[in-house]
Amino acid sequence: MTLEKTDVVVVGGGQAGIAASEHLTRAGIKHIVLERARTAEHWRTMRWDSLVANGPAWHDRFPNMEFKGQHQDAFVPKEEVADYLVDYAKMFNAPIREGINVRSVKRKDKGAGFVVETSDGVIETSYVISATGAFQRPLVPSIIPEIEGIKQIHSTAYRNPEELPKGNVLVVGAGSSGAQITAELMKTERKIFLSVGAHDRPPRRYRNRDFCWWLGVLNLWDAEANPSSTHTTIAVSGADGGATVDFRKLATQGLTLLGLTETYDSGVITFANNLADNIHAGDKSYLAILDLADAYVDRNGLDLPLDPEAREIGPDPECIARPIRSLNLFNENIKTILWATGFSNDYGWLQLDAFEADNVPSHKRGISTEPGVYFLGLPWQSRRGSSFIWGVWHDAKFIVDHIEKQQGYLAYQGSAECLQL
DSSP: OOEEEEEEEEEOOSHHHHHHHHHHHHTTOOEEEEESSSTTHHHHHSSOTTOBOSSOTTTSSOTTOOOTTOOTTOOOBHHHHHHHHHHHHHHTTOOEEETOOEEEEEEOSSSSSEEEEETTEEEEEEEEEEOOOSOOEEOOOTTSOOBTTBEEEEGGGOOOGGGSOSSEEEEEOOSHHHHHHHHHHTTSSSOEEEEOOSOBOOOSEETTEEHHHHHHHTTOTTOOOOTTOOOOOBOOOOGGGOOOOOHHHHHHTTOEEEOOEEEEETTEEEEOSOHHHHHHHHHHHHHHHHHHHHHHHHHHTOOOOOOGGGGOOOOOOHHHHSOOOEEETTTTTEEEEEEOOOEEOOOTTBOSSOBOGGGOBOEETTEESSTTEEEOSOTTSSSTTTTSHHHHHHHHHHHHHHHHHHHHHHTOOOOOOOOOO
């Protein structure tokens, strides 16, 4: 294998890797970005066909380039998001190498730095940035075994309703993916069931402002959390121009809501008796944002129109008031179980002492407890917005600033001798 040397190896060519590369380029730090597929690959091949960004174009982007041909309040389709990231990387000639699989990262046997073994050779580097983000390995709970005649897929494998077997669908998980896929499936003739867990349910718009704007002015995007904080499940959508996700309204349109999926036995799934609690907790988070927004408007004397209809929450439909606790898959003609249950970590390649229990990165604002190693793109890495396009850009700057400072100290060639003046 060939041997190459560089200052920094960035693993991952998505939004996190591109953000890191921009700041490294500006700092004049020699680096390589390794991407096992294509740049921004997950936006193209691990998302469903109709997906659009959850935030408007003016917000969900990097600071130094706008989306081409999009209204500032539009929700950009996934392919255009991927194209945007590719174009952004080209803007500063990011040194991205596509189709390179990182097999391992280890400490050098002698001296400082790391050895990165890849499918294209070996690289020695002083620093490693893991920019593989938060969505690495699709997570499917081991609740339901393989069942003949029933297709089970993760949301990353879903593309459109036409590709699913004929029959009804159970969607497990009511975050952004689960809520959006459910709404799309309800446009078909199928009967749809949705298993709802704990979630936040922000307003899409309120008083003529998008919720991304509200979270900004209310300083909620910059709300900090410790490194062990987990991803917050948020039921929000930009589909069809964007509308507040309302599970009650969906239920009146024919959706059957269920509690958290618990057990399976002989064709029957049982659900926790927590559906009403989960729905009401989502309402509470929704109303809390409205309260904060109203207080902000009053305090700052803003001329924003009143929106009393936003506070109208309908009665609990039958499926919430009298929840279904068990479901026979065969009797209900369910032919697809779609798991919108998030992701787990996949750091098998990073063979270093940089993790806590359960393979969770051990870090503070992305700076690992393993010197020379950095993480980027994690949920709540430094703040609520860390795993979003604009948020990861600011986290990347903090990390590259740290690397630049470390290089400055190491470049010092003097001594600590006392000078007699």
